[in-house]
Amino acid sequence: DGGITQSPKYLFRKEGQNVTLSCEQNLNHDAMYWYRQDPGQGLRLIYYSQIVNDFQKGDIAEGYSVSREKKESFPLTVTSAQKNPTAFYLCASSTVGDEQYFGPGTRLTVT
Amino acid sequence: GENVEQHPSTLSVQEGDSAVIKCTYSDSASNYFPWYKQELGKRPQLIIDIRSNVGEKKDQRIAVTLNKTAKHFSLHITETQPEDSAVYFCAASMGSNDYKLSFGAGTTVTVRA
Numbered sequence: 001d002g003g004i005t006q007s008p009k010y011l012f013r014k015e016g017q018n019v020t021l022s023c024e025q026n027l028n029h030d031a032m033y034w035y036r037q038d039p040g041q042g043l044r045l046i047y048y049s050q051i052v053n054d055f056q057k058g059d060i061a062e063g064y065s066v067s068r069e070k071k072e073s074f075p076l077t078v079t080s081a082q083k084n085p086t087a088f089y090l091c092a093s094s095t096v097g098d099e100q101y102f103g104p105g106t107r108l109t110v111t
Numbered sequence: 112g113e114n115v116e117q118h119p120s121t122l123s124v125q126e127g128d129s130a131v132i133k134c135t136y137s138d139s140a141s142n143y144f145p146w147y148k149q150e151l152g153k154r155p156q157l158i159i160d161i162r163s164n165v166g167e168k169k170d171q172r173i174a175v176t177l178n179k180t181a182k183h184f185s186l187h188i189t190e191t192q193p194e195d196s197a198v199y200f201c202a203a204s205m206g207s208n209d210y211k212l213s214f215g216a217g218t219t220v221t222v223r224a
Contacts, residue, residue: 035214040120043212103154104153
């Protein structure tokens with residue numbers, strides 16, 4: 001399935017708690033991405049990273065944070081500042097200007 | 112930034128008929144246009160892509176056309192089958208100049224048996 005994994009598949013949290021979603025790839029891709037998917041809204045870019053120790057905000061970065069300490073890993077933290085965190089989160093990776101491979105996703109529910 | 116619009120949002124076709132999904136983009140610097148298929152509860156998967164140096168690309172029952180002047184591109188599925196039922200997303204990026212993909216909102220395709 002493309003060598004990109006996300007965990008956990010389902011995650012439940014109480015409002016006010018920070019939560020970290022894992023994304024790992026063994027494809028030797030330089031670039032990694034986080035998207036949020038809501039019904040009827042397509043995929044919206046949260047953060048992306050082109051190289052280790054560097055990342056850029058996407059279109060909806062508020063309330064989220066990331067790190068890129070290793071080429072293989074790009075964890076996403078959903079902070080308590082994110083007003084509506086319940087969503088399906090997808091991680092992806094790619095080489096330069098090429099196809100993005102997606103992970104299986106994490107469905108986060110915050111109550 | 113890039114803005115991608117996708118139409119229609121839903122599409123119902125009879126098995127064996129063709130399906131066409133259209134997308135427009137705003138940034139003339141965009142040069143890479145992939146199409147992804149997402150089945151219910153699963154990850155998006157690339158089905159076909161096109162770069163700005165060609166006008167059309169075909170892979171079996173799927174084809175994509177690109178009109179750079181008008182800044183629009185389309186997905187064509189011929190001889191539709193029930194397994195073609197899914198959500199389809201178009202996207203655009205500046206390729207090697209910018210890794211980011213901007214996605215359309217998606218088209219839910221239902222193939223009626």
